[in-house]
Amino acid sequence: MQLLNDKNSLIASYLLIFIFLAVLIPLHLTVSFFSGFLVFSIIHSLSKSSEKYIDGRYARLTFSIVISLIIIGLIVLGIARLISFIHYDLQGARLDQLNTEIDILLQQVQAEIIKYYPNFNPYTTMSLKDQLFAYIKENLGMLRHTGTNILHSFASMIIAMIIGIMVSLHQVQPKMHIPAFKVALIARIQNLATAFQNVVFAQVKISLINTILFIIFAHIILPICGFHLPFVKTLTILTFIFGLIPIIGNLITNTLITVAALTISVSLAIVSLAYLIIIHKLEYFINARIIGTKINASAWEVLLAMLIFEAIFGITGLIVAPIYYAYLKLELKQQNMI
Template structure:
């Protein structure tokens, strides 16, 4: 009897691994990664917020209070974003002279300071830039594809948010009755996946905050010492934080933007930016390695290798999912003392 129970548990565990494996890799062809991420983020936020709310209200209603608060916050965020976008379209887009002048100056400075090998591929003025952009959009039908993908992404993210809230209500710590061995095995897999997701996301937020702080010090502290001021500094800081949420490549994107903008101002600004970014990149390498090794016990080269494999297999979505999947794999292997 004991042997039969042990065999049943092993079969259920193997089946749970297979089902989770199929579900995780079905995310890519079904384009459900935004839903996956939004659901897990909502779930984690509700759990963290519930702990704080329980100090004020009874534990039974703390999770409902957390969900209501996040729902109101999400609605306000959508309303504010929509109003800002409408305001930009109705007011800022009516007077683009300032933007055109700034862009023209940047293009003119780039033509003067950059190598001819680079400037031959750059537009001469803002009108040529607009024409190239319109022709490219027309040839590739980018706007139609972008609109369709954006609508799908927003819809799946909202569905993921709802699912994350619903699942958080089910996992309220109460004793679960009439569970089967397969259910228990699946819950074990999902628990490990949730912990891996939690560790990766919060580790990457810490990394992004460090990158943003160092970038802010450079833009608002070091460059003014040399009497240099980069345009769009606040936008660059925001870009650094949001791109920093993408492991490794996010930092490269923000650094490239800073270097190109600095080079468009003057060769001196470009060299100062490049020198600082090289020094900071070495510092960030150790900071990032320390944060990730403490959270998911993975070295930077391991994460980079996983991202390269996933990018070649699944594209840009694979780059985003690779750290989470890799952290989950290592967590499962450690759980059974395989590594």
């Protein structure tokens, strides 16, 4: 006996996906959502583009294995580098060199600040470091809690990636009769995956634009003016990597670039910060324009969705807003409601 007819199955699938999307942010599963769907989207896109040359089932299996090996390799490499940094770089001469570099950096920052704020204290890098360590000691509980959250998010991200790979592999199974509810639910998930893929791949374009603008500023404009930003190559790479994270990525790179500029002069730091703020504000419109084009929506629609979600959920809502709106619009179009 069939419990749900086709119409009820469709309604039930919409309710289920709505509940999932509604609890995603309150349960702090955004990182897991992104990592799992990202792996699934990459495998799906690669296997789809290679189906002309390889059978679809074997293509998914091949790319799943390759991506699994890449993820495992990156994790092992990261852990190995961390162990190497702790055991070797933070011992002996490397520790002395690191302390010297930190002292020089603090002295440069302090010297520039004192030019504009003569009453700035402390006047020695030693007391500045003492205050920093005292702050860390006072907030040790908060830092420990933050570290625990980071480890939990990392573990959740790995599990979500594994799920994404397993879901991709599940499509290798031969087709058979599927109940109406399962068909409807799979359709919802496929639409969500399509919306996610459109938005995330558009974010890659946005990150490239941000990186190009930073290259123009740091590699062309500043050298012409006689300034050479420290760690400029590293900052360029970080600008692209963090730029893949909507909004928050820009905040991270803005902070790093401003601190680097502060080692040269306060005025350069202010100019850099002003430039980055302008770029950051432009990203709202660039983001809305690129993503809107990808999902056939006007820029103002995406901007409105971002503003509403930011007001409700904060920064996390701002990040997921384009995906949610893209999915909503895709579903409405398929039902001929818009």
